[in-house]
Amino acid sequence: xNLEMLVKKTKNELLALAKEFQIKNRSxxxxxxLIESLxxxxxxxxxNVETEAKTKAATRKAPPxxxxxxxxxxxxxxxxxxxxxxxxxPSSYNETTIKLLIRDPFWLYVYWDLSCDVKEKLxxxxxxxxxxxxxxxxWEGQESGSGEPGFFNxxxxxxxxxxxxxxxxxRYYTVDLGYFTPSGEFIVxxxxxxxxxxxxxxxxxxxxxxxxIEEDFHRLYRLAGDPQAGSVELxxxxxxxxxxxxxxxxxxxxxxxxxxxxxERHFWLVLDTEIIIxxxxxxxxxxxxxxxxxxxxxxxxxxxxxxLPEGTKRIPVTARAQDGKDEITITPVVTKETY
Numbered sequence: 001x002n003l004e005m006l007v008k009k010t011k012n013e014l015l016a017l018a019k020e021f022q023i024k025n026r027s028x029x030x031x032x033x034l035i036e037s038l039x040x041x042x043x044x045x046x047x048n049v050e051t052e053a054k055t056k057a058a059t060r061k062a063p064p065x066x067x068x069x070x071x072x073x074x075x076x077x078x079x080x081x082x083x084x085x086x087x088x089x090p091s092s093y094n095e096t097t098i099k100l101l102i103r104d105p106f107w108l109y110v111y112w113d114l115s116c117d118v119k120e121k122l123x124x125x126x127x128x129x130x131x132x133x134x135x136x137x138x139w140e141g142q143e144s145g146s147g148e149p150g151f152f153n154x155x156x157x158x159x160x161x162x163x164x165x166x167x168x169x170x171r172y173y174t175v176d177l178g179y180f181t182p183s184g185e186f187i188v189x190x191x192x193x194x195x196x197x198x199x200x201x202x203x204x205x206x207x208x209x210x211x212x213i214e215e216d217f218h219r220l221y222r223l224a225g226d227p228q229a230g231s232v233e234l235x236x237x238x239x240x241x242x243x244x245x246x247x248x249x250x251x252x253x254x255x256x257x258x259x260x261x262x263x264e265r266h267f268w269l270v271l272d273t274e275i276i277i278x279x280x281x282x283x284x285x286x287x288x289x290x291x292x293x294x295x296x297x298x299x300x301x302x303x304x305x306x307x308l309p310e311g312t313k314r315i316p317v318t319a320r321a322q323d324g325k326d327e328i329t330i331t332p333v334v335t336k337e338t339y
Contacts, residue, residue, distance in 0.1 A: 014035065018037065018038060098110060098191070108173060132158050134158045135179060141171065149172075169201075170200075272307075274308055277289070278302065289315060
């Protein structure tokens, strides 16, 4: 737009153009000042367009630059981010099986799975397979293998899929997974592997090749200090330590400064208590126990195992719907009193 065209426009049209080009203080300008400012803007825009056109033309006319190579590939290796494939573990493998593991000399851990065919049969027999009077028949055998193996039954909830069993040390155990019919007959669904619980005491096996003869023992004992002339406590500690390490009667003739020590009693008792909490809710719900989040299985079931302290323990369990509109809290109160 040239100067003649701007002169022919009214002041309001000039103000509209000034607003379009964002000219400052346009409302205070006279018509001549608006014409002068707009003319300057048009000239600047025209110069910018011409400069840009010349730059593009020079770029098109420039010859390509030569490329010098060593004959080797110049491609820069690109590192592609590989997404890790995630394969969530299924809640069931559709196989009727049971496995037995050892936790320690006094506890076994057992887990099981039921196939769809077995669940369907149990559903026909009991209405719902979750209502099946499922039980674990625990067979116990002596290390020596003498005598008939004994057994005891442990009633379990079918939806838990695993259980802890209190047992004895140094025994053989096998577990049958099954259920009781209304007539009282036990039907076996699967049998576990056999495990042997470890000892809960020092091994009775003594390797005579590494035994210390009594003369060497007395020499070591004197080097630590004669109890008649030195520290009685130190000598007593050393004596008991060597007795444990040797595990033999090599120290039977050693006397303490106050006469023969009383025979050590091996009778003892250990008692612990644990609680297992299990249940189910909507698979999409959020579950917390005492304010702490609890993971759910794909079918919405859950199982928790915790130590039971002395006294009264309140365990609030809250399930909250995915949309946040529904919430249910169940609070078991468990009391432990030890006498």
